[in-house]
Amino acid sequence: MQNVIAIFDIGKTNKKLFLFDEQYNIVWERSCICEQTTDEDGEPCEDLTRLTGFIHASLAGIPAAFMLKAINFSAYGASFVYIGNDGKPVAPLYNYLKPFPDELKTKFYDAHGGEVTFSMLTASPVLGSLNSGMQLYRIKELQPQLFAKIQTALHLPQYLSYLLTGTPCSDITSIGCHTNLWNFSQQHYHEWVYREGIIDKLAPILPSTSVLPVKAASPPGLARPSIPISGIGLHDSSAAMIPYFESFREPFLLISTGTWCISMNPFNHSPLTVAELQKDCLCYLSYQGKPVKASRLFAGYEHEQQVLRIAAEFHVQPATAAKVTYDADTIRQLRAHPADKPTTFEEAYHRLMLDIMAKQVASTQLVLHDTDVKRIFVDGGFGKNQIYMHLLAEAFPDIEVFAASIPQATAIGAALAIHQHWNDGSRPGDIIELKYYK
Structure with missing residues (x-):
């Protein structure tokens, strides 16, 4: 049997499972696009039931020729799963694009030093629900009954690990990404997390290189060689x-x-x-x-929109842009005469x-x-x-x-994070393909 690590790479649209051998080559993969559901306000959000089904079914479908040495997860950030006393979600996985009430935002920042000072301490621009800590604050203020039901709030990568280990934990890569939770100068949670009682809903922080014993690799009835350990998950x-x-x-x-x-x-x-x-x-x-x-x-985004515009102007397909090669003479000409209107698609694209x-x-x-x-x-x-x-x-x-x-850099990163726990070989030195531009 071939020794491998299983890595789930969970994006907003695509959900993927990769098996890497000990040299970090992909030897098997599976993917799906999970349809979204809606929360109680009709806003689109991740369907946790479908996502959990994909995790379990994918593990169950791994060919028996592979010996699973470990598993880890990478996933998009700014998203909490709220766990109740029975260990199951008690709320939707709210979309980080869900509108955040202006009055509540004003109340929060007025109470905690103002937007500028607070943002500097937490290294978090004011981003509404994209500041995942604000999602917990919104629930506390607007849905107190739901807040009372929440035993633990897990960022999505740690929830995926929790599905297999049963151990709730927090990871610094999720906490430290524009969440409004972390005081960067003091290297611990911002005081508002304690003052508002949010700390009681957060799991203990473990090192990102940690592993935990796996308790259940698949639902009952789905035979699958056991996975001994799991990483705690990483922000992608x-x-x-x-x-x-x-x-x-x-x-x-x-x-x-x-x-x-x-x-x-x-x-x-x-x-x-x-x-x-x-x-x-x-x-x-x-x-x-x-x-x-x-x-x-x-x-x-700007590139995509402008290519559509100039392609229409010169009556060519937008895909033509991918065929335009660098021309130093065109660059010099455009710089020498910046007010001149380009006369060809190639000139316009260089501009x-x-x-x-x-x-x-x-x-x-x-x-x-x-x-x-x-x-x-x-x-x-x-x-x-x-x-x-x-x-x-x-x-x-x-x-x-x-x-x-780097093919599948996010998944390889999640595997490398726990390398010492599953791989007796050395870390590969040629994992990144580089092309030098003079």
Whole structure:
């Protein structure tokens, strides 16, 4: 039998299970798209029954040729599962996009030092329900009967671990991601968590590298070789950085690109300033419990919308953008004559990328300054975009710029977090594929 670790990677849309061998190769996988349900207000939210069914059925379906040595979970953040005295959910998994009442927001921040001071202490911009601690506060204030029924509130990654271990716990990567719960300067929960009685609903914090004994790997009647241990789960953004921590020792910055382009600098240890907060910076905690300063840019979305616009203008398909290669002469011409209107789709697309890069450089500089970063890694969609990568390398001539590719980085990160508990081999040194841009 082949030794493997099972990793569930639970996104908002796609739910996946991967088996990795001891060299971190994917040897088996399964995925599904779970339809959402609605909460009591008709707002869309995760269907916990379907999600739990996927977890159990996927484990039961693993071929017997694999020897499961361990299991771990990565999942999206800003989401609580509320457990009652019987160990089962007593409320929906409320969507982090659920509107947060303005009057309640004002009441909260007025009571706890004001938005600016509070946001600086918790490294959390004011984001409503995306500050997951505010979800608990809303229940306490508006649904006191439900609040009384909640024995433990578990962030989603820890709830998935709880399904198999029966042990409720909290993890620093979930607590430390714009939750309004954590005081970054003092490295413990903010005082409001105690003052409002929220602390009584939170499980003990365990190290992100912890493992627990598995009590039930599948529902009764579904035969499956036992899994001895489970990790406690990780917030997906933190899990995706673990391969970089394992592979590189010199200071680096990672730009994770998708709908949002997030510049993450684990080597910027200066506290967030008011100006940085106002420019959409925040901090979260790595699996080692250390602050990672990050800035956000809505560049992927902007790229998508502008490509549609210029494709319509030049009567081409939007997919044409993927075929446009970097042309230094076009860049020079556009810079020399910025007021001239592009005459071809290729020119217009280069202009778009110049505009996006100007914003990207400003965003990245927010978390880059005053640090000794030697390398910038770009993963996700823009890492495959020649024009983006060449312009980024040009913008930071004193820093090595690489497009980075890690198949299923989040899942691999969750496996690496508990490597010592399941894998007798050494951690792989070639897990990240890099392409250098001069």
